[in-house]
Amino acid sequence: MRPFYQSERATIYQGDALPVLRALPDNSVDAVIADPPYCSGGASTATRTNNSARSKYVSTNAKHNLASFSGDQRDQRSFTYWCTLWLGESLRLTNPGGVCLVFTDWRQLPSVSDALQAAGWVWRGLVVWHKPGARPSRGRFTNAAEYVVWGSHGDLASRELYLPGFYSVTTPRGNARTHITQKPLTLLRHLVNITAPGATVLDPFLGSGTTGEAAILDGRKFVGVELSEQFAEQAAARIAAAEQIVSGRTEGGSS
């Protein structure tokens, strides 16, 4: 399988995550940090399966023209089944003691925790990502959080490590945002701390490459997959820039 981008620290494949993951070797990564299409948005199956990602996740008065992405129209049952398939492959790729972190929202939380366990991971808990800028809705609670369902491949590798279960970080805005569901770099840099320095992190749904940038900046190696060529290019550029920063640090003698 030919990588789309390859460097000393990072490899990116452009293609459908499932066949790409199937082609990678057993026990080749230490952690999976995944932000799949949520297949959410809308109160009914019809709105979730008929509308584009952009029409579901971007407000109608948004001033940007960022592209939509595919893979967001699965109904509840096929979403859960599909997650079980790629999470099963991810387990095979992850060393025993390694971890898996999957982003989701309130609506898909039960599907993702079911799929994680059905795929063979030991479910360890939820990390809450609080979004301080979330828009209030009249007459109801604001949906001001997204979640990271996480688990381990068997027993957790033992480390002297204490991490919070809650992060409050605003979503990327303005020029810092190049993908409609881009995650904040600061958040990913916090999450990457669950892995040991030098570990290899896999993200099967790269988007603009936030996980890859965080992993490289924090001294990890990285493997990523993205279906869209446009986003694979964006991710490769971000990861290459992060690698330059890390190389500069090494040449300058700092860690």
Ligand SMILES: C[S@@+](CC[C@H](N)C(=O)[O-])C[C@H]1O[C@@H](n2cnc3c(N)ncnc32)[C@H](O)[C@@H]1O
């Ligand atoms: C939620 S976004 C990831 C956003 C990313 N975390 C970021 O910060 O930019 C999901 C991404 O998965 C990609 N995608 C959808 N279906 C896919 C598939 N079957 N295999 C690989 N990538 C896929 C989409 O193109 C989209 O960019």
